[in-house]
Amino acid sequence: MITQNASEMAAAVAAGEITSEALTQAHLSRIAEVDEKVHAFLHVDAEGALAQARAVDAARAKGEKLSPLAGVPLALKDVMVQKGVPTTCGSKILEGWRPPYDATVVTKLKNAGVVILGKTNMDEFAMGSSTENSAYGPTHNPWDLTRIPGGSGGGSSASLAAFEAPLAIGTDTGGSIRQPAAVTGTVGVKPTYGGVSRYGLVAFSSSLDQAGPCARTVLDAALLHEIIGGHDTYDSTSIDAPVPAVVAAAKMRNVKGMRIGVVRELGGEGYQAGVLQRFNESVEVLRGLGAEIIEVSCPHFEYALPAYYLIAPSECSSNLARFDAMRFGLRVGDDRARSAEEVMNLTREAGFGPEVKRRIILGTYALSSGYYDAYYGSAQKVRTLIINDFNAAFAQVDVLISPTSPTTAFKIGEKADDPLAMYLNDIATIPVNLAGNCAMSIPCGLAPEDGLPVGLQIIAPAMADDRLYRVGGALEAAFNEAWGGPLMNMAPSLTGGVR
Amino acid sequence: MSEAMLDYDDVIAKYEPTLGLEVHVELNTNSKMFCGCATVFGAEPNTQVCPVCLGMPGSLPFVNERAIESTILIGLALNCEIATWCRFARKNYFYPDMPKNFQISQYDEPICFNGYLDVEVETDDGMRTFRVEIERVHMEEDTGKSLHMGGATGRIHGADYSLLDYNRAGIPLVEIVTKMVPGTEKYAPLVAKAYVAELRDILRSLGVSDVKMEQGSLRCDANVSLSPRGSGVLGTRSETKNVNSLRSVERAIRSEMQRHAARLDDGLKVVQETRHFHEDSGITTSGRSKETAEDYRYFPEPDLVPIAPDPAWVEELRATLPERPSVVRARLQKEWNIADKEMASMVNAGVLAVVMETVALGADSTKARSWWVGEIARQANERGVEVIDVGVTPSDVARIVELVAMGELTDKLARQVVDGVIAGEGRPDDVVATRGLKVVSDDGALLLAIATAIASDAAAAEKVRGGNLNAAGALIGLVMKATQGQADAAKVRELLLKELGQ
Numbered sequence A: 001m002i003t004q005n006a007s008e009m010a011a012a013v014a015a016g017e018i019t020s021e022a023l024t025q026a027h028l029s030r031i032a033e034v035d036e037k038v039h040a041f042l043h044v045d046a047e048g049a050l051a052q053a054r055a056v057d058a059a060r061a062k063g064e065k066l067s068p069l070a071g072v073p074l075a076l077k078d079v080m081v082q083k084g085v086p087t088t089c090g091s092k093i094l095e096g097w098r099p100p101y102d103a104t105v106v107t108k109l110k111n112a113g114v115v116i117l118g119k120t121n122m123d124e125f126a127m128g129s130s131t132e133n134s135a136y137g138p139t140h141n142p143w144d145l146t147r148i149p150g151g152s153g154g155g156s157s158a159s160l161a162a163f164e165a166p167l168a169i170g171t172d173t174g175g176s177i178r179q180p181a182a183v184t185g186t187v188g189v190k191p192t193y194g195g196v197s198r199y200g201l202v203a204f205s206s207s208l209d210q211a212g213p214c215a216r217t218v219l220d221a222a223l224l225h226e227i228i229g230g231h232d233t234y235d236s237t238s239i240d241a242p243v244p245a246v247v248a249a250a251k252m253r254n255v256k257g258m259r260i261g262v263v264r265e266l267g268g269e270g271y272q273a274g275v276l277q278r279f280n281e282s283v284e285v286l287r288g289l290g291a292e293i294i295e296v297s298c299p300h301f302e303y304a305l306p307a308y309y310l311i312a313p314s315e316c317s318s319n320l321a322r323f324d325a326m327r328f329g330l331r332v333g334d335d336r337a338r339s340a341e342e343v344m345n346l347t348r349e350a351g352f353g354p355e356v357k358r359r360i361i362l363g364t365y366a367l368s369s370g371y372y373d374a375y376y377g378s379a380q381k382v383r384t385l386i387i388n389d390f391n392a393a394f395a396q397v398d399v400l401i402s403p404t405s406p407t408t409a410f411k412i413g414e415k416a417d418d419p420l421a422m423y424l425n426d427i428a429t430i431p432v433n434l435a436g437n438c439a440m441s442i443p444c445g446l447a448p449e450d451g452l453p454v455g456l457q458i459i460a461p462a463m464a465d466d467r468l469y470r471v472g473g474a475l476e477a478a479f480n481e482a483w484g485g486p487l488m489n490m491a492p493s494l495t496g497g498v499r
Numbered sequence B: 001m002s003e004a005m006l007d008y009d010d011v012i013a014k015y016e017p018t019l020g021l022e023v024h025v026e027l028n029t030n031s032k033m034f035c036g037c038a039t040v041f042g043a044e045p046n047t048q049v050c051p052v053c054l055g056m057p058g059s060l061p062f063v064n065e066r067a068i069e070s071t072i073l074i075g076l077a078l079n080c081e082i083a084t085w086c087r088f089a090r091k092n093y094f095y096p097d098m099p100k101n102f103q104i105s106q107y108d109e110p111i112c113f114n115g116y117l118d119v120e121v122e123t124d125d126g127m128r129t130f131r132v133e134i135e136r137v138h139m140e141e142d143t144g145k146s147l148h149m150g151g152a153t154g155r156i157h158g159a160d161y162s163l164l165d166y167n168r169a170g171i172p173l174v175e176i177v178t179k180m181v182p183g184t185e186k187y188a189p190l191v192a193k194a195y196v197a198e199l200r201d202i203l204r205s206l207g208v209s210d211v212k213m214e215q216g217s218l219r220c221d222a223n224v225s226l227s228p229r230g231s232g233v234l235g236t237r238s239e240t241k242n243v244n245s246l247r248s249v250e251r252a253i254r255s256e257m258q259r260h261a262a263r264l265d266d267g268l269k270v271v272q273e274t275r276h277f278h279e280d281s282g283i284t285t286s287g288r289s290k291e292t293a294e295d296y297r298y299f300p301e302p303d304l305v306p307i308a309p310d311p312a313w314v315e316e317l318r319a320t321l322p323e324r325p326s327v328v329r330a331r332l333q334k335e336w337n338i339a340d341k342e343m344a345s346m347v348n349a350g351v352l353a354v355v356m357e358t359v360a361l362g363a364d365s366t367k368a369r370s371w372w373v374g375e376i377a378r379q380a381n382e383r384g385v386e387v388i389d390v391g392v393t394p395s396d397v398a399r400i401v402e403l404v405a406m407g408e409l410t411d412k413l414a415r416q417v418v419d420g421v422i423a424g425e426g427r428p429d430d431v432v433a434t435r436g437l438k439v440v441s442d443d444g445a446l447l448l449a450i451a452t453a454i455a456s457d458a459a460a461a462e463k464v465r466g467g468n469l470n471a472a473g474a475l476i477g478l479v480m481k482a483t484q485g486q487a488d489a490a491k492v493r494e495l496l497l498k499e500l501g502q
């Protein structure tokens, strides 16, 4: 039953074919069975999950109306706070911290009867593209345990690909939902900035961070999107408008007449041959489904990566200042003789990993007086140019498409000592965060050279998230028909047993 | 280690001062600037906190609309332009009492800018108006408080450990910054004081703050620099922090001018630094040097959307502005028929508002004025507190004036009532009752005391009968003594003379 889609599981719970408790227990057993190999989870809250599941079962028994995903388990990225449940953001500096409140997304999940299994591994404070930067060790890609599951949300995507959970929450600052989805053969959506509340999402880069749904199918992602989306007075930057009709769009399975733009700058040099091959085939599938394919140019995308690596570190240098040992988390060197400032320094020295320190230093430098205009100021101008590129493109087409990531999953350790090579993983995903619009990654096949999943990125204008689901849903249906079932059927079982 | 000071007259003979004033005002909103926490002063430590104002990971600020409204009102009252679009900014620095290690403030886009405030100062040539130009009025959040325990001074130096109270963290603060104020000459300390006093009156009339300097709801940083007379070269300024009374504003500026001048006379440089003012000695001492100036790495606060006050709303707010205190003063001066000097003394003593309230409660303006400027101001001065904080309210004074007018209290008894109120014995009627201060107005009791007096000093009585009214004094004294001072002397005199056929 753990291989079913979330929507099928929800239907089974609603119909009384299975209890949420049994469903949850099945996933907990699966985690117990395979997570030693995958290491998707940093914390499994078995007790809390079972209690939530029993509450859903009780509500059903009383004849209460259940929400569309009631009783279905979910894996929560460890960057999202859940009251009383350890939240580390993959960092030693938060080891042992139990948040005193729920993120808005968590509140919405709880209200919808979604069962939270636990917290998933991630690059420390969401800084990375491989989950190797977690202070608690890397997550392994279920398709090949020697490879990375993407990052920063590698734990969430790996939990889906390992059938430890049918749903997950990710967060995407430069591609942290989409790139892990691409390399694990799952679906991940970065909603429009402001489409999902950031309240309770531990900030990496406030103007770029966006929580979103992760799932194995487009429809499941849409169902989850509808639950977590919407305005929140606790997040001033959340958009005060209804959630786009993503579920209806996911069910349309029709792209006839849609104008689909292929971004010239996102492809070609630096992209793996098998990735480009699967992408080009997907373009032909869309053409075959009746979409009009138009090549568009976004000339300023080439500046997106440098701009991102000024804005994100700048904001992170400020956002991470609060980890100072005064009120929560790690405290190092408090011997009653040292000053508060000395304890702050020792704690931050011991608590942050090298990538986090690298970005704090970069950002501190970029915001310094005398450098601000040249760095942060220029980066903001690039941001405007990228928004202009998108606006020009969306004047011609309804959505844009590109490969999600230039390569398939690489080997653990392969790029660990080369930050720049690591940063290039997000070259196709970063422009969307800078502009604040929305994008989805869906699996589009296995690369012939390594047999690993390839992701296709669909990009839509702000608050047109429904278009992602319309295109994604249609493409997924076409692929499943061509492949004779979902891509996940081709994934290794991890246990050698039947799936 | 007190520094050399030049005589004030010599300072003025040689140097020209330039003032700069930064005032922080805590708004009296019910909730904090960026969360829903209460803002009650003096609550148990860390009882008015939440994930937002504690800077818990994942929490986000949301703006208190009321604070924006209050800030715009302040800007309008200070003749400022109001921004049509502005943003909050983060001011980054590490400090244990600042939960996020950045303060949400405003940087290059203040919500109000380019205003002025005219203040009146009594000069050798009568009242003179000085215009203090306002550079900006902006919003920010207050920090928490560190309590340094175990040391002798309460300062961090020498303390064993520190406790943190975050109740104040996130309380809305408005910072009002003047442009440099030249041309105040020897009146610089008075102009500084008058500015803060006028500002305080305006803020009080707007109802946006408690403006209590001793509680820190109004905090003043006073800057001053000196340039050699006629040189046109601006001197190095020092910044005296948290000067917490009107009188201290004046003293701190004067003291700094004298200290700067002494250094300059000795060929020394004035160091650009923060100074601490000491109420007891009236001098400042060096605080943090600004030589290693902090780089606050300001950038627009990405967690908050820009503020774009609707111009129509701003005009609505403008229409609600109360009468300007200077206009109120001119009107009252006419109504109460008093001279410039008397008005100035009320303003100086910071009692105008309470006098107005007392009068509004029905008291005679002359009486109300004399109580506040006289006895109550004297008592406040003795205790080193502001008049409005000495513990007497306008309704107390109005009641005391009423009791005197009704003949229930003499002036002398009334002063004892004031003492009692200040001592915390309750409201005037409580003090009258518990201290038994009622005038003996019972004719029977008085006549009995008069008869006793006549009997005990027959000679004096005879003189009065013979037309020597001066001799009545001795008899009245006896009666007052017998009634322990609680009789109305005029009434005693009247009854006595009648008794003796006069």
Ligand SMILES: [Zn+2]
Residues within 6 Å of the ligand: B032, B035, B036, B037, B048, B049, B050, B051, B052, B053, B054, B170
């Ligand atoms: Zn609060």
